[in-house]
Amino acid sequence: MKKISLMGCPNVGKSVVFSRLTGVNVISSNYPGTTVDFTKGNTRIGGEKFGLIDVPGTYSLEPTSKAEEVALYMLQEGDIVIDVVDATHLERNLYLTLEIIGRKKPTIVALNLWDETKHLGIDIDVEKLEKLLDVPVVPTCAITGEGIKELAAKVGDAKPSKTIELMSEGERWLKIGEIIKEVQVVHHRHHTIWERIADTTVKPVTGIPIAILTILLTFLFIIVIGNWIVEHLMDPIFYNYYGPWIVGAVNSFSPEGLLHDILIGKSTVESLDFMQSFGLLTTGLYVPFDMVLPFVITFYFMLSLLEDVGYLPRLAVLVDTGLHKLGLHGSAIVPTILGFGCNVPGALATRILETRKQRFIAATLMAIAVPCMAQSAMIFGILGRYGMKWIIIVYCTLLVLYILLGLLLKKIVKGESPELLLEVPPYRKPDPLTLLKKTWTKAYGFLAEAVPFVILGVFIVNLLYVFGVIDVLSTVFSPVLTTLLGLPEGAIVALIMGFLRKDIAIGMLLPMDMSPQQLTISCVVLATYFPCIATFVVLLRELGIRDMLKAAGLMIVISLTVGIIMRLILIGI
Amino acid sequence: MELLSDMKPDRKAVPLTTLFPGERAKIISLGHGAGIQRHLRTMGLMEGKIVTIIAAQPARGPFVIDVEGTQIAIGRGMVRRILIQKI
Numbered sequence A: 001m002k003k004i005s006l007m008g009c010p011n012v013g014k015s016v017v018f019s020r021l022t023g024v025n026v027i028s029s030n031y032p033g034t035t036v037d038f039t040k041g042n043t044r045i046g047g048e049k050f051g052l053i054d055v056p057g058t059y060s061l062e063p064t065s066k067a068e069e070v071a072l073y074m075l076q077e078g079d080i081v082i083d084v085v086d087a088t089h090l091e092r093n094l095y096l097t098l099e100i101i102g103r104k105k106p107t108i109v110a111l112n113l114w115d116e117t118k119h120l121g122i123d124i125d126v127e128k129l130e131k132l133l134d135v136p137v138v139p140t141c142a143i144t145g146e147g148i149k150e151l152a153a154k155v156g157d158a159k160p161s162k163t164i165e166l167m168s169e170g171e172r173w174l175k176i177g178e179i180i181k182e183v184q185v186v187h188h189r190h191h192t193i194w195e196r197i198a199d200t201t202v203k204p205v206t207g208i209p210i211a212i213l214t215i216l217l218t219f220l221f222i223i224v225i226g227n228w229i230v231e232h233l234m235d236p237i238f239y240n241y242y243g244p245w246i247v248g249a250v251n252s253f254s255p256e257g258l259l260h261d262i263l264i265g266k267s268t269v270e271s272l273d274f275m276q277s278f279g280l281l282t283t284g285l286y287v288p289f290d291m292v293l294p295f296v297i298t299f300y301f302m303l304s305l306l307e308d309v310g311y312l313p314r315l316a317v318l319v320d321t322g323l324h325k326l327g328l329h330g331s332a333i334v335p336t337i338l339g340f341g342c343n344v345p346g347a348l349a350t351r352i353l354e355t356r357k358q359r360f361i362a363a364t365l366m367a368i369a370v371p372c373m374a375q376s377a378m379i380f381g382i383l384g385r386y387g388m389k390w391i392i393i394v395y396c397t398l399l400v401l402y403i404l405l406g407l408l409l410k411k412i413v414k415g416e417s418p419e420l421l422l423e424v425p426p427y428r429k430p431d432p433l434t435l436l437k438k439t440w441t442k443a444y445g446f447l448a449e450a451v452p453f454v455i456l457g458v459f460i461v462n463l464l465y466v467f468g469v470i471d472v473l474s475t476v477f478s479p480v481l482t483t484l485l486g487l488p489e490g491a492i493v494a495l496i497m498g499f500l501r502k503d504i505a506i507g508m509l510l511p512m513d514m515s516p517q518q519l520t521i522s523c524v525v526l527a528t529y530f531p532c533i534a535t536f537v538v539l540l541r542e543l544g545i546r547d548m549l550k551a552a553g554l555m556i557v558i559s560l561t562v563g564i565i566m567r568l569i570l571i572g573i
Numbered sequence B: 001m002e003l004l005s006d007m008k009p010d011r012k013a014v015p016l017t018t019l020f021p022g023e024r025a026k027i028i029s030l031g032h033g034a035g036i037q038r039h040l041r042t043m044g045l046m047e048g049k050i051v052t053i054i055a056a057q058p059a060r061g062p063f064v065i066d067v068e069g070t071q072i073a074i075g076r077g078m079v080r081r082i083l084i085q086k087i
């Protein structure tokens, strides 16, 4: 089977082309650096099967970040290259094109974003371009699918160019100049009113208020709509239908005993307690589906909207100065925001940062001080009943930690923190269907990850109790938990579970009869002491074992220190 | 060609930081190591192109500049080293 690599500059639509050709939904969004790892898929063209690879974007074959290194590697993987080119910026995109076809790779060029050339007043002579490059060139609009069939049809015609040789950088730009002169005409146009409005979002005087408003509205949307889904959809399903049914069903074959307790805990039809029963089929499903999923959906809907509109690079500009104080730059806002959804993609997205120092700081800060949506939903769910005050304490503590730790890491981590250099794409109108698909893809990703782990976690906890392991651990760790942090010694179960998943770990605090002060301390300690297993695995791969060990040491020390300080402030000696 | 006639030979090349929002200028040199220069060019920031400033963040923050239709967010240190001629 022949392999096709999809190469191109960042944000030109490679991932949309990939999804079109393979039917595999990969994430695309309107900012450079969406794809940081390769994805493989299959496609059938004219009866022949091809392997297709979606590759991170790169401006040239001299990589400047880890994501671009992946791109270079994937070029060598492919037998054929589909070079996706932004037709609205043909000139600078041709640099990579000439680099690729200069290497004599069989190539076809997709002139994507063809739709946008029209209202930008850009005319490109496709036939002439094809002749000059000596490889097939096909105009496409990946988002509507126009031209994709023609593109696929020409895969067989992909061939090494006879006219373009490997050349020096200077020669390449000269060649590009010649080509552009022959094939492109740009009609003069004035800036539209929309472009002027768009500019206000990066001007400091207007941009900062707009950013604050955007974040507040996003936050409000997530909470209000999330709560609405819980109250009007999830709770009725669980309490009126699923609960009575599952209790009845389990009782019918196992009215009591170990199996009964593992499956549904102490729940009865009269007193359905999804939170405290700790059965696989009660709490194990209630936590991911009822307490977390609604907020995961609303979060990803809003995130996708901001991503597809193209707001994130603008936000990066506005927070750049602040992030420099922490040894990062504006682009680090992307992994951070993704981390609020789930730390796993957040950790992967640190690849868009240029240096090892930046990646280490961004990943460590995220693992310690950025709670994922599953965690946040549980913190709100559990502390909310005692008033907003406690939730605010948790998040303010994490924010202060983020800043202090960043200031410290900037000083002590060796290496460079380069300046911001980021393309700011035009605002685009998001396609509603794509938006919903993307929200679903991400929410489904959450379920696929969370449900098995939560159920496994509940199962393990049940076993640990049955075999008395919990009692032993409680005694061993009681000096730390009780003496230092002022928590009940039973809280050790939550800490153990936190290695697996944070949401269910927080859920376990509820039956322990803690005061709001103790719950607040527990939530902060749980958020900071160690990442969940899924995040840990990714961090280990991204940072390497030495840096991961350093980060882990930091986490434990910080978590304990902050826990003790909070105990002294909130509870006293 | 209209651009060339705009250029006055007595106009000195000045850092891009001195350009005000709304003014137009032509990029004369990029002034970095070869690696960064290449990266800037592949992003569209090239000698001879027309540049305008869209926004400059306070407290020595980054600029957002427009180079013939591409908007780029770029740190002030890099902007300072780019030389331009106002037109």
Ligand SMILES: Nc1nc2c(ncn2[C@@H]2O[C@H](COP(=O)(O)OP(=O)(O)OP(=O)(O)O)[C@@H](O)[C@H]2O)c(=O)[nH]1
Binding pocket: A008, A009, A010, A011, A012, A013, A014, A015, A016, A017, A027, A028, A029, A030, A031, A032, A033, A034, A035, A036, A055, A056, A057, A058, A112, A113, A114, A115, A116, A140, A141, A142, A143, A144, A308, A428
């Ligand atoms: N109008 C229009 N928008 C498009 C087209 N193709 C892609 N887009 C949009 O362009 C943006 C970038 O698309 P992606 O597929 O994420 O780009 P990519 O090349 O994979 O980007 P990286 O992974 O960051 O390198 C998205 O917002 C797409 O919806 C097109 O043909 N026309």
Ligand SMILES: [Mg+2]
Binding pocket: A014, A015, A016, A027, A028, A034, A035, A055, A056, A057
């Ligand atoms: Mg992509």
